[in-house]
Amino acid sequence: MSQTGNFARRQADWRTILLTCARFWFARPGRTWVVVGLIAAVALADVTISLALGGVIGAVAAPAASNAALAIAWLLAGGAALICHALLRLSFDIVWNRVSINSMNALQAEAFSRVQRFSSAWHGDTFAGATVHRLSRARWAIDAIGVVIFSRMATPLLMILVIGTLVSIRLPIAGAVFFLVSAVYLWVSFELAARWVRPANVVSARLEADLTGAIADAIANNSAVKAFGAETREESRLAEAAERWSSKATVSMDRTSLMQTVQLGLWAVLQTSVLATLVVFAGDGGVTPADLGFAIAAILQLGGQLRGIGGDIRMLQRAFGEFGETMDFLTAPFDVSDPAAPQPMPAARGDIVFEGVTFRYGQRTPLFEQLSLRIEAGEHVALVGATGSGKSTFVKLLQRLYDIESGEIRIDGVNIGNVEQASLRRQVAIVPQEPALFHRTLAENIAYGRPESTKAEIIAAARKARAHDFIMASPNGYGTLVGERGLKLSGGERQRVAIARAFLSNAPIVVFDEATASLDTLTERMIQEAMQELMEGRTTVIIAHRLSTVRKADRIMVFDGGRIVEEGRHSDLVQRPHGLYRRLVGDEINRIEIEAA
Numbered sequence: 001m002s003q004t005g006n007f008a009r010r011q012a013d014w015r016t017i018l019l020t021c022a023r024f025w026f027a028r029p030g031r032t033w034v035v036v037g038l039i040a041a042v043a044l045a046d047v048t049i050s051l052a053l054g055g056v057i058g059a060v061a062a063p064a065a066s067n068a069a070l071a072i073a074w075l076l077a078g079g080a081a082l083i084c085h086a087l088l089r090l091s092f093d094i095v096w097n098r099v100s101i102n103s104m105n106a107l108q109a110e111a112f113s114r115v116q117r118f119s120s121a122w123h124g125d126t127f128a129g130a131t132v133h134r135l136s137r138a139r140w141a142i143d144a145i146g147v148v149i150f151s152r153m154a155t156p157l158l159m160i161l162v163i164g165t166l167v168s169i170r171l172p173i174a175g176a177v178f179f180l181v182s183a184v185y186l187w188v189s190f191e192l193a194a195r196w197v198r199p200a201n202v203v204s205a206r207l208e209a210d211l212t213g214a215i216a217d218a219i220a221n222n223s224a225v226k227a228f229g230a231e232t233r234e235e236s237r238l239a240e241a242a243e244r245w246s247s248k249a250t251v252s253m254d255r256t257s258l259m260q261t262v263q264l265g266l267w268a269v270l271q272t273s274v275l276a277t278l279v280v281f282a283g284d285g286g287v288t289p290a291d292l293g294f295a296i297a298a299i300l301q302l303g304g305q306l307r308g309i310g311g312d313i314r315m316l317q318r319a320f321g322e323f324g325e326t327m328d329f330l331t332a333p334f335d336v337s338d339p340a341a342p343q344p345m346p347a348a349r350g351d352i353v354f355e356g357v358t359f360r361y362g363q364r365t366p367l368f369e370q371l372s373l374r375i376e377a378g379e380h381v382a383l384v385g386a387t388g389s390g391k392s393t394f395v396k397l398l399q400r401l402y403d404i405e406s407g408e409i410r411i412d413g414v415n416i417g418n419v420e421q422a423s424l425r426r427q428v429a430i431v432p433q434e435p436a437l438f439h440r441t442l443a444e445n446i447a448y449g450r451p452e453s454t455k456a457e458i459i460a461a462a463r464k465a466r467a468h469d470f471i472m473a474s475p476n477g478y479g480t481l482v483g484e485r486g487l488k489l490s491g492g493e494r495q496r497v498a499i500a501r502a503f504l505s506n507a508p509i510v511v512f513d514e515a516t517a518s519l520d521t522l523t524e525r526m527i528q529e530a531m532q533e534l535m536e537g538r539t540t541v542i543i544a545h546r547l548s549t550v551r552k553a554d555r556i557m558v559f560d561g562g563r564i565v566e567e568g569r570h571s572d573l574v575q576r577p578h579g580l581y582r583r584l585v586g587d588e589i590n591r592i593e594i595e596a597a
């Protein structure tokens with residue numbers, strides 16, 4: 001099993017990631033434009049502070065006495081700009097928080113909706129733990145990308161523009177130097193980050209997801225770990241995964257630190273060259289002390305903001321890495337997809353036809369080759385066959401959990417490939433081999449197929465499924481939570497809850513995948529009575545392991561390696577002394593005969 005499923009391990013490029021993020025940020029564009037406006041205002045307030053400082057220096061440097069008042073005026077202007085800056089920043093944060101929270105939810109909703117609709121093959125191949133991790137990291141990632149871009153990077157970038165322009169007005173050559181060195185600084189920072197630090201980050205993020213997946217896998221299967229006393233083995237597996245991660249994580253972190261050092265060096269060059277140009281040309285009278293004061297203040301201020309850019313880019317890289325892993329959820333094609341114009345499945349009578357069906361799992365040899373069969377509406381058919389002969393797969397194809405390679409599957413003459421998957425599946429009620437119950441109340445679990453059911457309907461279904469009595473004996477009756485902190489159900493109880501579910505869903509086709517585990521005779525009888533009642537008036541497919549179930553079927557199909565090798569009623573099949581059916585159920589028949597004698 002691979003941890004990222006059947007996605008190729010490719011990374012979406014940063015443009016695609018940014019465009020995708022922008023789609024979520026601008027889902028409600030009004031607020032987001034307010035955010036953009038506020039950033040521009042913050043940058044202007046920042047530059048105004050430097051201008052005021054320059055003004056103070058200019059006023060103090062001039063010899064005239066009246067300049068004290070001017071210096072104070074500049075100081076007050078600077079103070080006002082500082083307060084404005086703080087208020088604008090606060091407004092920005094308040095609006096941005098809302099934009100970001102909305103985009104996190106929208107992203108999660110879209111990814112969750114797609115993941116739910118990925119095929120059973122995908123889910124079978126993908127660690128649930130890793131998917132959960134990636135879905136929750138994506139929330140963090142889109143927030144982090146937004147914070148870095150809007151809150152940390154946009155302001156210094158706008159400041160570069162404004163400061164550069166102001167410097168150019170006073171002394172074009174100094175402006176040119178400022179723009180040039182800033183551009184080199186930004187270019188080198190982004191190149192290093194994108195081509196050198198990012199690849200290392202991506203590898204490290206993947207190994208970290210594997211690490212989490214490994215933990216989730218071991219914890220989810222704790223019962224197996226305990227049963228085999230394999231705790232130490234799992235710990236060394238985890239240690240190996242941690243080792244793989246740490247060697248790559250070290251590379252990634254070291255590169256980040258080196259990049260920051262290069263950036264510091266470049267900033268020193270910028271600061272020195274711009275100020276040197278100003279000082280050299282100051283003698284011509286073009287540059288006043290106020291200009292110099294402004295440039296020093298602005299560069300210091302900008303330097304303070306850009307000093308963090310190393311950390312910001314690193315965070316951005318990490319967030320891109322995390323988001324890239326989730327991009328697959330948003331863009332991967334559905335391997336079992338609805339047709340362009342799906343028709344809803346008409347309310348079925350339950351006439352099932354397989355015609356020349358060929359199917360294989362992945363690249364294996366075909367399990368079914370040219371399988372043809374028909375189950376008429378209202379018929380009760382039992383499937384028997386050795387384990388692995390394809391019985392459960394037959395049912396999965398009927399639900400279209402997998403697409404077939406060739407041939408056609410029709411219900412009431414409608415090709416199931418042409419209808420909406422959800423509407424198809426509502427026509428088929430399944431009582432699976434191992435029913436999955438949610439960590440919700442018993443009532444919610446029973447009503448899962450028809451949530452609008454009334455309490456009375458739920459109880460009626462539970463009674464028919466012979467589940468009412470054990471439910472009433474549970475601590476909170478129908479309100480008892482199943483699972484972790486609530487009730488633990490036995491196999492037989494689970495199956496009866498699943499039968500109650502099938503009663504409520506009232507689908508015309510019922511599939512019963514009989515539990516292989518043996519139940520006590522009393523429970524078995526209760527389940528069989530419940531089944532019998534459920535089967536009435538519905539097309540029924542029972543994957544049967546017990547003779548008592550098989551005998552009552554209208555028709556028995558014996559599967560062997562994906563083919564139907566025998567077909568008929570129990571009384572006919574049992575007559576064939578060397579038939580597979582006889583061999584499969586022979587032991588049980590012999591026992592009954594001995595008991596009868």
Ligand SMILES: Nc1ncnc2c1ncn2[C@@H]1O[C@H](COP(=O)(O)OP(=O)(O)OP(=O)(O)O)[C@@H](O)[C@H]1O
Nearest residue numbers: 121124361367385386387388389390391392393394
């Ligand atoms: N998701 C899957 N991916 C790949 N192969 C699979 C998958 N599910 C089942 N198979 C294979 O397909 C074959 C048929 O499996 P299936 O579950 O249909 O058997 P079955 O008749 O229901 O067996 P049992 O009586 O044990 O439930 C087996 O060889 C099995 O290993």
Ligand SMILES: [Mg+2]
Nearest residue numbers: 391392393433
């Ligand atoms: Mg099976």
